[in-house]
Amino acid sequence: MHTTPEAVIAILGMALVTIAVKASGLLLADRLPRDGFAAAWLRHIPGAVLAALVAPALVTGSPAEVVAAVATGGIFILTRNLFAAMAAGVATVYLVRLLIAG
Amino acid sequence: MSTLAAPYRFSDQFLAGARACVPVAISVAAYGLVWGVLARGAGLSLIEVVMMSGLVFAGSAQFVALDLWTATPSSLPIGPLILAALIVNLRYLLLTATLRPLYPEKGLWRGALSMYLVTDENWAMTVAAMARGGSSVAFLMGGGALAWISWMSTNLIGYGLGSAIDDPARWGLDFAFTATFLALLLGMWKGRGDIVPWLVAALTAIATAQFVEGSWHILVGGVAGSLAGALVEVRKHAHHA
Known part of the structure; x- marks a missing residue:
């Protein structure tokens, strides 16, 4: 269980901007653009x-x-499953590296 | 919650929201597992994983953060990390704005705190329930609480799995980042309107990475690509009108 001041500052900063953006959407709801350039x-x-x-x-x-990227993309399009796509990518890169090295 | 003259109890709506979000909580769990494994590889400590998932609680931003993260504190890019979280999460402006009808006219500031529990998943279920006329702040919170528990617990499980692997590159696991991001990207495909922004983002990022050290290519490419996508979209609408 260890951390550093830098990591704590970064994480707190990320948390602050995230809740600020989410809250701003609700607070400014009546004034935000619903379409047009900014919304797009x-x-x-x-x-x-x-x-x-x-x-x-x-x-x-x-x-x-x-x-491996082609394999990842192909499996994701077929299964829509993030975990399966990642596993396929990792397995492919492992096998192709073995083939190239051997 | 007595401010609204609604014929429901908070606990009933909270549980209804959680129940409605069970299917999406399963997909949150799958992403959470992957994030946990990658977080271990990126060099986050256990307490940093708990802090980031507990406080930031935003999947896409946390995935991008892993790519920027360095295990040595002196080289941790604090500015880019915060800026990236801001830019990736900017779209929440549009999501949370649509939840305005759930809240009373007054006391909106207190409601703003509840936005912490808004994710893509429980937002979508809440908006769908709003369209059917049966939603509430409690419904939103119930789904959010379930998503939070699902995200945090699977992050920790993934982190545990990740630490069981000593040399990630030996098993091709160094490619897990790229594979995950590629799949996340493909999952965002909505149609041909995405071709221009993605292409501009990719080419700008490749060019920027050649000349600028660090991780700025992500932000430069992301901003350039999204602006290009908006330009194309607005011009097309103007053309049709």
Whole structure:
């Protein structure tokens, strides 16, 4: 059971901004844009952040990672199951690395 | 809860909300398990896992935080971590605003505290119940409490599983991050309107990662991609109108 001041500050900061955003939605409910540019922008943020997170990891990866990414995507589209998709990706990267090394 | 002239008891509605959220709590549990395993790999301590899941309680933001996290405190990117949580969670503005009809005209500040328990899952069930005319703050809280318990407990189980593995890279587990994020991304697919924002985000992030150290490519790509998506959407609507 250990932590550091840096980690506590980061986590408390994350918690504060999260509850602030959630509470602001309710408090400003009557004044927020329901459609138009700002609303569309907010809706697109999560997908764009995840795409920005995944893309560099894939282009800098080895062929094993690229093959595993295809397997991950394929299994997720078939099963819609996050855990199955992750397991397929991990298993594929493990096997392809074995094949390449051997 | 006597402020509303509603013919229900708080406990009944609380339990009804929890019951309605059982199916989605199962999906929360699956994500929670994965997050716990990855948190162990990212170098979070047990107390940090408890603090983050208990206080932040926001799945997507916590997944992004794991990618930014470093085990050495001196290099922990505190600013990017907080900024990323803010940006990833900004969409909650739209979600919690739709819950306004559940609350009385006055005393909204007290209601603001209850927003802590709002997640994508119990929000969706509450809005569906609102459309049928049978929802309340207690219903929202019941679902939120169940989601919280499900998230926290599976995070801890996942963390325990993660610590049973000594060398993650040997088993391909270093790829678990990328695989999880890729699956989370695909789960967000809503249609062709996502192509432009995702592509712009990916290309901007790749270019930024080449020139800027650290994790800024996530924020730069995320903001650029979402703005591009909004631009396309608004222009298309203008075109049709």
